[in-house]
Structures are given as C-alpha cells and as structure tokens.
Amino acid sequence: QTVVTQEPSFSVSPGGTVTLTCGLNSGSVSTNYFPSWYQQTPGQAPRTLIYSTNTRSSGVPDRFSGSILGNKAALTITGAQADDESDYYCVLCMSSGIWVFGGGTKLTVL
Amino acid sequence: QVQLVESGGGVVQPGGSLRLSCAASGFTFSSYGMHWVRQAPGKGLEWVTFIRFDGSNKYYADSVKGRFTISRDSSKNTLYLQMNSLKTEDTAFYYCAKAVGATVRTSFDYWGQGTLVTVSS
Numbered sequence: 449q450t451v452v453t454q455e456p457s458f459s460v461s462p463g464g465t466v467t468l469t470c471g472l473n474s475g476s477v478s479t480n481y482f483p484s485w486y487q488q489t490p491g492q493a494p495r496t497l498i499y500s501t502n503t504r505s506s507g508v509p510d511r512f513s514g515s516i517l518g519n520k521a522a523l524t525i526t527g528a529q530a531d532d533e534s535d536y537y538c539v540l541c542m543s544s545g546i547w548v549f550g551g552g553t554k555l556t557v558l
Numbered sequence: 559q560v561q562l563v564e565s566g567g568g569v570v571q572p573g574g575s576l577r578l579s580c581a582a583s584g585f586t587f588s589s590y591g592m593h594w595v596r597q598a599p600g601k602g603l604e605w606v607t608f609i610r611f612d613g614s615n616k617y618y619a620d621s622v623k624g625r626f627t628i629s630r631d632s633s634k635n636t637l638y639l640q641m642n643s644l645k646t647e648d649t650a651f652y653y654c655a656k657a658v659g660a661t662v663r664t665s666f667d668y669w670g671q672g673t674l675v676t677v678s679s
Binding site (some may be wrong): 488496500537549550 | 575595603619663664668
C-alpha cells in the first residue's frame with residue numbers, strides 16, 4: 449500500500465525559514481509524481497500553494513517555494529509569518545492515476 | 559474568477575444514496591479535468607475521484623470504487639458525484655477541485671468551499 453509521508457508537526461520562528469517534506473514509504477519522489485502542496489486553516493477549504501513540483505499558484509507569495517530535495521518533495525517557507533500557522537498537505541500522483549495525500553503537517557509559528 | 563460551488567450534502571442513513579453537484583464558473587469547464595476530494599471532520603484530506611475533461615476517463619480511490627460515480631455535464635458547467643451504498647466512514651466534507659490541465663496527471667488548483675455529507679442512522 450502506498451503511503452505518503454509528512455512530518456506530523458513542525459515549528460518555526462517568525463521570520464525564519466522552514467522546509468516541510470513529502471516522501472513515499474517505498475521509493476523516491478520525483479517530478480513524475482507531480483507533487484503539490486496545500487495550506488488549510490481550521491474551518492476553511494484548502495488553498496493551493498504549489499503544483500507540479502514548483503509552480504506557484506495564482507496569488508501565492510514567492511516566499512513559498514517547491515522543490516525536490518533528495519528523495520522527497522519539499523515546501524520551503526522563507527520569512528515565516530504568523531498567518532502561515534496552518535496545516536500543510538502534499539499530494540502525489542501515482543502511475544495508475546490515483547492521487548494520494550500525505551497525512552499533513554501542522555505548522556506552528558512561535 | 560474561478561468559482562466552484564458544491565451542493566447536495568446532507569444526512570443520509572447507511573446504505574443510502576446521495577448526489578453531490580459542483581457548479582463551475584469563471585473558466586472553460588469543458589477544457590479541464592475535475593477532482594473530488596473529501597475530509598472527515600478533524601482528519602486529513604483524501605482524494606476520491608477524477609474525471610477527464612471530456613469525461614472519457616475516470617479514476618477512483620479504492621475506498622469508493624464500485625460505490626461512487628463521477629460525471630460531468632458541460633452544457634451545465636456542472637460536476638457530479640453519485641454516492642451509493644454509503645457507509646459511516648464516508649462522512650466528510652466533500653470538495654470539488656479544478657484540475658490544472660485536462661488529464662489526470664495534473665494537480666488541482668482551485669477548490670470549492672465544500673459540502674458536508676453525514677452518514678448516520
């Protein structure tokens with residue numbers, strides 16, 4: 449069974465930089481998985497940050513960036529702000545066409 | 559601007575059926591694939607299903623295969639999710655999401671606000 453892994457929680461200081469990762473329980477993540485990242489605050493619909501590894505969605509500030517780091521996809525937030533405190537989800541597209549989300553990372557800014 | 563508005567959620571008994579709709583505007587609906595994603599209360603996101611821009615290919619998560627059917631009507635700019643044989647574990651907010659492109663191997667960029675489906679006796 450395919451499992452997409454994310455850190456359950458992370459903390460960053462205001463103004464700091466944090467990198468969240470998205471991996472696979474078996475194998476490496478590459479651009480062929482079209483990794484994408486979403487931000488969600490309680491009670492709200494998800495908001496798209498990054499799709500297809502590193503394409504920023506419309507209106508997303510450039511302090512959010514996506515990449516492949518080693519064998520994982522990564523979301524880097526530079527100059528963290530208080531309103532970046534959210535849940536972050538990644539999703540990968542398997543070769544079968546099935547999409548699988550990670551369990552999400554709860555980011556705290558303090 | 560892109561707008562996606564889901565409707566049709568509600569309370570249904572186990573074994574029952576429900577049809578969700580997603581009204582799309584602000585883009586050429588017939589040119590893009592569409593996804594459904596769900597989220598159980600307090601839990602993470604789960605991808606449910608995808609339909610190609612022309613309706614010719616559909617993909618389903620194992621958890622809903624054989625019970626849920628995705629469809630679209632480009633004359634009405636509307637996406638549908640027919641849910642049959644509902645189980646308590648199908649209780650969730652259901653979001654429709656626009657694909658970045660026409661086929662399954664493109665992610666989702668715009669999301670609706672979601673509609674809540676509660677399966678309970």
